[in-house]
Amino acid sequence: MIENPSIPHVLRAQNLVKRYSEGGSTVEVLRDVSLHIAAGEMVAIVGASGSGKSTLLHLLGLLDTPSDGYVEVDGQRVDSLNETARSRLRNQRMGFVYQFHHLLPEFSAVDNVAMPLIVRREKRGLAREQAREVLVQVGLEHRMDHFPGQLSGGERQRVALARALVTRPGCVLADEPTGNLDRYTAESMFELLLKVNREFGTALAIVTHDPALAALANRQLYIEKGKLVET
8 A cells, every 4th residue: 555645644554463362272353454544535444244344443443452563543653552541542533433323322412422522521511512513514403402212323323423523533433334224324324424524524444344335435445354455
């Protein structure tokens, strides 16, 4: 993969390896994976189930640590950071969207979206104001005070995306963000992800089985048996 030095990268992985021990034997899930994601870029990570896609996303998102190799966020190597510093970096520079929205059922949409800012110890009123602004941008101005149980699947996923964006991260990592949606709702989510990428300037790294979503990306990275190939 050729990096353009004139465009800063928000994420970079170098020679990542991930091994797990199972029943007395060692399983290598990722093998010597190197990649970069440039500011404002949309990258799709595709491959068969069990190929290592989600494992790679967890390493890029600092939710797990590699067995070998390292990750850089905004040019900073993170392998020497303690867990407190890693958590702070995740909160400040990354957003996450999953196949299942993981919203807190006892909180309204606006409070779910405000949660990363509240965790950052911002004042609740300011956090809710910023959350409302992002909910408007994802088309949920009329559903802000509803609870997750009162929202459709597509609306819940939009809330999850708003929550990922409220901190103005450099990159959003999405693991099968349309995998639990019907085709019509998934297409709506596709359009929203494109809007986020273009209007927010947010880089997106999306693990997906959906060829229509993958085709929207600037680049597609294919994982096969733990090895990465750019298509």
